[in-house]
Amino acid sequence: MPAPALVTGGVVGLQCGAALTTRLYPTVGxxxxxxxRLCIAAVVLTALWRPGLRGDRxxxxxxxxxxxxxxxxHLGYYEAVDRLPLGAATTMEFLGPFAIALFGSRRAADLLWAGLAAAGVVLLSNSGIPLNAAGLAFASLAGCCWGGYLLVGKRLAGRVPDGRGLALAVTWGSLLSLPYGIAQAGTRLLDPGTLALATAVAILSSVLPYTFHLEALRRLPPRVFGILTSLEPAVGALIGLLLLGQHLATPQWAGVLAVALASIGATRPPGRTPRPSTGR
Structure with missing residues (x-):
C-alpha cells in the first residue's frame, strides 16, 4: 500500500474513533x-507482535x-474534545504536525503547500463560536505531543522493523494513563457495554492508525508526513457531517478543499530534469 494511503487510512480511523468516543464521555469521562483506548490497544498489539524486553536500552x-x-x-486531546467542538480541537492538534512540516521544509514549494494547509485550517476553525480557554490549552498540548511523536516515531520505526516497537510504546502509554482513568471512572471502566464500545474505538483510533502511521514513517520524511496529516481536520469535518450531523459553513468547506489540495501537492514528486540530448 502506498505510504500516502497508509496515512489517509490512519486519519480516517482516528476521526471515526473520535466520533464514537462521544458516546463514552458521559460514562467514563x-x-x-x-x-x-490505550489498554485495549496494548493488549491487541502485544498479542499480535509479542514484543520482548531484551532490546538494547x-x-x-x-x-x-x-x-x-x-x-x-491522548489525555490532552480528549480533554480538549470535552470542552471544544471536534473540528476546533482537531484543528489545534494539527499545529504540531504543521510545525514539523514547516521547519523541515527544503524547497519553496513545500512552504507553499504548508501555507495552503494552514489557510485551510484557519477556514475550518472559523465557526464564530467562542472557544473555551482551557480546551484550547489542552488541544495545544496535544498538538505539541503529536509533533514530538512524529519525530520519535520516525526513530522507533528505523530501529524496529515491525510492530514490536509500537506494541511496547502503546503498552507503556497505557500504564501511564491507567491511574488517571481509574481515578475518574473507577469500576465503570469494566462495564460490558462500555468495554465493547471502547474496543471498537481502540481498533479504529489506535491499533490500525498507529500501525499504518508507523509503516508510513518508515518511507516518508516527517515533513511530508506532517503535511499529509493536514487531512485530519477535513476528514473530521466530513465524519462529523456523516456520523454526527454536524454541518459546515461555506468557509469551512473551503478549508476542506484547501487542506486536500495541500496534501495532494505535498505528495507529488518533484519534476525530473530532462536528460540532455545525445544527438541520436
Whole structure:
C-alpha cells in the first residue's frame, strides 16, 4: 500500500474513533476513554507482535518516549474534545504536525503547500463560536505531543522493523494513563457495554492508525508526513457531517478543499530534469 494511503487510512480511523468516543464521555469521562483506548490497544498489539524486553536500552528508551508522548497527547486531546467542538480541537492538534512540516521544509514549494494547509485550517476553525480557554490549552498540548511523536516515531520505526516497537510504546502509554482513568471512572471502566464500545474505538483510533502511521514513517520524511496529516481536520469535518450531523459553513468547506489540495501537492514528486540530448 502506498505510504500516502497508509496515512489517509490512519486519519480516517482516528476521526471515526473520535466520533464514537462521544458516546463514552458521559460514562467514563476523557481520562477513562484514554485508559480504555490505550489498554485495549496494548493488549491487541502485544498479542499480535509479542514484543520482548531484551532490546538494547536505546530502543527501549525511544519506545518509552513514544509511549509517553502518546499518553499525554491522548489525555490532552480528549480533554480538549470535552470542552471544544471536534473540528476546533482537531484543528489545534494539527499545529504540531504543521510545525514539523514547516521547519523541515527544503524547497519553496513545500512552504507553499504548508501555507495552503494552514489557510485551510484557519477556514475550518472559523465557526464564530467562542472557544473555551482551557480546551484550547489542552488541544495545544496535544498538538505539541503529536509533533514530538512524529519525530520519535520516525526513530522507533528505523530501529524496529515491525510492530514490536509500537506494541511496547502503546503498552507503556497505557500504564501511564491507567491511574488517571481509574481515578475518574473507577469500576465503570469494566462495564460490558462500555468495554465493547471502547474496543471498537481502540481498533479504529489506535491499533490500525498507529500501525499504518508507523509503516508510513518508515518511507516518508516527517515533513511530508506532517503535511499529509493536514487531512485530519477535513476528514473530521466530513465524519462529523456523516456520523454526527454536524454541518459546515461555506468557509469551512473551503478549508476542506484547501487542506486536500495541500496534501495532494505535498505528495507529488518533484519534476525530473530532462536528460540532455545525445544527438541520436
Amino acid at each position: 476523557p481520562a477513562g476513554v484514554v485508559t480504555l 536505546g530502543t527501549l528508551g525511544i519506545a518509552a518516549a513514544a509511549g509517553t508522548l502518546l499518553a499525554v497527547h
